[in-house]
Structure formats: structure tokens, C-alpha cells
Amino acid sequence: xxxxxxxxxxxxxxxxxxxxxxxxxxxxxxxxxxxxxxxxxxxxxxxxxxxxxxxxxxxxxxxxxxxxxxxxxxxxxxxxxxxxxxxxxxxxxxxxxxxxxxxxxxxxxxxxxxxxxxxxxxxxxxxxxxxxxxxxxxxxxxxxxxxxxxxxxxxxxxxxxxxxxxxxxxxxxxxxxxxxxxxxxxxxxxxxxxxxxxxxxxxxxxxxxxxxxxxxxxxxxxxxxxxxxxxxxxxxxxxxxxxxxxxxxxxxxxxxxxxxxxxxxxxxxxxxxxxxxxxxxxxxxxxxxxxxxxxxxxxxxxxxxxxxxxxxxxxxxxxxxxxxxxxxxxxxxxxxxxxxxxxxxxxxxxxxxxxxxxxxxxxxxxxxxxxxxxxxxxxxxxxxxxxxxxxxxxxxxxxxxxxxxxxxxxxxxxxxxxxxxxxxxxxxxxxxxxxxxxxxxxxxxxxxxxxxxxxxxxxxxxxx
Numbered sequence: 431x432x433x434x435x436x437x438x439x440x441x442x443x444x445x446x447x448x449x450x451x452x453x454x455x456x457x458x459x460x461x462x463x464x465x466x467x468x469x470x471x472x473x474x475x476x477x478x479x480x481x482x483x484x485x486x487x488x489x490x491x492x493x494x495x496x497x498x499x500x501x502x503x504x505x506x507x508x509x510x511x512x513x514x515x516x517x518x519x520x521x522x523x524x525x526x527x528x529x530x531x532x533x534x535x536x537x538x539x540x541x542x543x544x545x546x547x548x549x550x551x552x553x554x555x556x557x558x559x560x561x562x563x564x565x566x567x568x569x570x571x572x573x574x575x576x577x578x579x580x581x582x583x584x585x586x587x588x589x590x591x592x593x594x595x596x597x598x599x600x601x602x603x604x605x606x607x608x609x610x611x612x613x614x615x616x617x618x619x620x621x622x623x624x625x626x627x628x629x630x631x632x633x634x635x636x637x638x639x640x641x642x643x644x645x646x647x648x649x650x651x652x653x654x655x656x657x658x659x660x661x662x663x664x665x666x667x668x669x670x671x672x673x674x675x676x677x678x679x680x681x682x683x684x685x686x687x688x689x690x691x692x693x694x695x696x697x698x699x700x701x702x703x704x705x706x707x708x709x710x711x712x713x714x715x716x717x718x719x720x721x722x723x724x725x726x727x728x729x730x731x732x733x734x735x736x737x738x739x740x741x742x743x744x745x746x747x748x749x750x751x752x753x754x755x756x757x758x759x760x761x762x763x764x765x766x767x768x769x770x771x772x773x774x775x776x777x778x779x780x781x782x783x784x785x786x787x788x789x790x791x792x793x794x795x796x797x798x799x800x801x802x803x804x805x806x807x808x809x810x811x812x813x814x815x816x817x818x819x820x821x822x823x824x825x826x827x828x829x830x831x832x833x834x835x836x837x838x839x840x841x842x843x844x845x846x847x848x849x850x851x852x853x854x855x856x857x858x859x860x861x862x863x864x865x866x867x868x869x870x871x872x873x874x875x876x877x878x879x880x881x882x883x884x885x886x887x888x889x890x891x892x893x894x
Contacts, residue, residue: 443670444667445630445636445667445668446470446472446473446665447474447475449477452477452652453479455525455526458504460663472517475518478521479536481523487745488527492527509615512614519615521617521626522605527597528618545893554613554616556618556890559618561742566585577876578874589871594745597742597744601621602706602707603885606630619885622645624644624649628645643673643693643730647689648666648675654689654693656684662677672726674726674727693712704741706741707738707881708734710733715728715729739877748788749828750825751820753817754817754820754835755857756840759812763844773842777838781834789819794815795815798817816839820834840854842854
């Protein structure tokens with residue numbers, strides 16, 4: 431079977447990218463498979479570093495969910511390899527969210543790593559993605575609709591005022607501009623997952639449909655391979671006719687099932703991948719086993735958008751948060767757990783009333799993951815863990831809300847209970863401070879005349 435994807439630098443009619451991590455910094459790169467990918471002499475090294483999966487807290491608080499040391503280690507691994515091979519390195523959605531501060535953080539890390547290793551001077555390109563609230567306020571005031579996605583209503587001023595930070599989701603355009611300007615390393619603000627892979631392919635003249643499919647298949651690294659093994663590298667190759675993807679870890683392989691399954695991953699419509707400027711239709715894609723560890727894909731269709739609309743993500747703070755954990759083993763208490771949490775909720779209301787705070791109970795072992803959609807909700811496990819979250823305008827109120835709700839589960843008055851020992855157990859007597867609570871406030875789109883309108887680009891240097 432053919433194995434040409436695995437050896438020797440690609441010819442002019444192909445472009446090869448190694449992706450070492452589906453979310454840079456979230457868990458460390460596995461260096462063994464990455465080294466194998468680098469030995470195949472890729473044309474670029476690219477990794478996404480952002481996701482909505484981490485929830486609204488990092489965006490709203492302008493922080494990272496990933497440890498700084500892990501982010502630094504991953505950037506170091508990629509940078510040393512890219513400079514040794516003399517190929518560009520691209521990182522998208524810097525620091526989990528792609529906010530301006532996260533872009534600056536990554537650019538600073540790159541510069542410090544270049545000094546540390548005495549790297550010869552190179553060009554660092556970067557772009558920002560944050561959108562000021564005043565920009566959207568003016569749009570709303572002039573009657574332009576900031577349209578909601580997933581059944582959300584159009585953005586209004588009240589929702590905008592409840593928002594702390596907003597990022598726009600870039601397409602391929604700032605990456606192409608920075609490559610045109612000679613950037614050796616690119617740090618991107620918030621971006622479509624597939625954009626940083628599609629951009630160099632489109633710039634080289636490959637068909638847009640295949641380029642975006644290329645990005646879709648590579649974005650999560652070894653998630654498109656089997657058996658499951660996170661943070662392993664994959665190598666992709668695009669030609670004018672197809673896309674191929676190969677697992678770099680010897681114990682893994684890309685199969686028709688693993689690659690096609692990943693192509694449909696995390697999508698309301700499993701056949702569409704949307705981005706700034708249009709979408710691809712993958713409903714007629716053909717997946718073939720090219721060799722033992724490689725899959726070849728053909729047949730995507732590029733559908734340009736009728737107008738340019740940029741996706742916006744926004745997060746707003748709800749309040750401070752404390753968390754308590756309660757264990758339940760008593761069968762009667764388990765059978766009446768809703769009465770227990772209801773009792774605890776009423777005790778909080780006696781103290782604070784019915785508003786000005788939030789109280790949440792997540793019952794693990796019954797329905798904490800799926801909620802009312804849990805098909806086995808009426809047959810819970812033999813023991814439960816109840817996670818109590820108290821949210822309030824101040825830390826003191828949040829702590830007290832969580833403390834009352836946690837402790838009062840011990841004192842819940844249930845019918846047929848005659849003992850005084852209580853039906854729950856505490857992992858800790860105290861409640862624990864947690865990150866402030868945020869919520870997604872924007873999942874919208876705004877019209878733009880220029881795909882670079884919200885994404886200013888910059889060039890700086892690193893190295894000695």
C-alpha cells in the first residue's frame with residue numbers, strides 16, 4: 431500500500447502539516463509521536479489552543495484554564511521543532527480564549543523561549559480578536575441586527591451590559607495576511623478551529639473545500655485516530671484532489687470510522703462546518719483506507735456565504751461562588767433526594783429570600799450529567815454525591831448560601847425518619863471557594879464588510 435505521506439518533504443503540489451495537540455496547553459504534547467511527525471519533514475506545525483468546552487469563566491475573567499507551565503512547555507516543543515526544521519509554526523485561539531491578553535501572553539512566551547535557546551532572529555505575527563462593547567452598542571443603536579445563534583434572540587442593550595468580554599471568531603484571513611508578511615511564527619486570537627490549518631493551504635492555491643476539510647480533520651490531532659489516545663500527533667497532506675491524514679503514534683491508526691466520525695464531531699448538523707465566509711458540505715465525502723494508518727478523503731463542497739457574518743462569543747459575570755460536597759449512602763435518603771435538596775433550598779430562602787443569589791444542586795450518580803434527559807433517573811446508584819454551588823454578589827454571601835444548603839441536607843426532615851443522625855455525610859465540613867460564576871451572554875453573529883475588520887494584525891521579532 432502507498433506510504434508516500436510519511437517520508438520526505440512534500441513536493442510543490444502538496445502541503446503537509448503536523449498537528450501535535452488538539453488543545454495546546456490543556457494537556458502536554460506527547461513528544462514521541464511529535465518527533466515522528468517532525469521526522470516526516472512537514473511544511474508547517476500547527477495547533478489550536480482554544481475551545482468553548484472550558485466554559486465561560488476564562489473568557490469572562492480573562493484568564494486561562496490551562497496551567498502556564500503546560501502552555502509554555504507545548505509552545506517550547508513546537509517552537510524548537512519549527513525553527514530546527516525551518517518551517518512556520520501557527521497557534522490559534524491563544525490561551526484557551528484568544529483574548530488580547532492571551533495573545534500577548536503567548537507572544538511574550540515565544541520571545542522568552544527564543545532568548546532562552548539563543549534562537550536566530552525570526553518574525554512573529556499575531557492578531558487580536560476582542561470586540562469592544564461600544565462597537566456593538568453603536569450597531570444596535572443604528573438598527574443593525576446582531577443575530578442570535580441556536581435560537582437566541584438578537585442582541586439587546588441589556589444583555590450587552592451584562593457582558594464582561596467579547597471575542598470575534600476569525601477565519602483564515604489574518605493568518606494568510608501574516609504569512610504574506612513573512613511571519614515565521616503566528617499567534618492567533620480567537621479563531622475558527624479549522625482556519626489555522628486551512629489558511630496556509632488556501633494561500634498555496636489548494637481548493638477551498640479541501641482546505642477547510644483539511645482543517646476540520648486535523649484540528650483535534652489524534653482524536654481522528656484509533657484506539658483513543660489524546661494529545662498524540664497526526665500528519666495531514668493536502669493535494670489538489672484529496673486530503674490524507676496519518677496517525678504518528680505507532681500504536682494508533684486513522685481508519686475510515688475514526689476519521690469520518692471525527693468529521694461529524696461536535697456539530698448540530700454533522701455534515702456542515704461553518705466559518706467566516708461560508709461553510710463546507712461534507713455529506714458527499716468519500717473516505718478510503720489509503721494505507722494501514724492513513725485515510726484519504728475526497729468530495730467536500732464549499733458553499734460561500736451570501737454576506738460576511740462574524741461569530742461573536744461573550745461572557746458575563748454572575749457572581750462569586752462557593753462549592754460544597756455531600757455524600758449519600760442511605761437508601762431512603764437516596765429515594766427522597768429531591769425532598770432533601772428542596773428542604774435545603776427552603777432554608778436558604780428563609781435566610782436570603784428568593785432572589786439575589788443562585789443555588790444549584792448536581793446529583794452525581796443520578797442525573798448530574800444529563801439532567802431531565804437521563805433515561806435511568808428513577809434508578810439511581812447505591813450512593814450519590816451532591817455538589818452544591820452557592821453564587822452571590824459577594825464572597826461572603828456565596829459562602830453562606832453554599833454552607834446553609836450543604837449543612838441543611840444533613841438536617842432534612844423526611845417522612846418516616848425517626849432517627850437524629852441524618853442521612854448524608856460530608857467530605858469536608860467547610861465549603862470551598864471556587865472561581866466566580868459566569869454565563870455565556872453572546873452566541874451571535876454580526877455583519878462585516880471586510881473579513882479583517884475585527885482582526886488587526888501585527889509583526890514583531892524574537893530571537894537574538
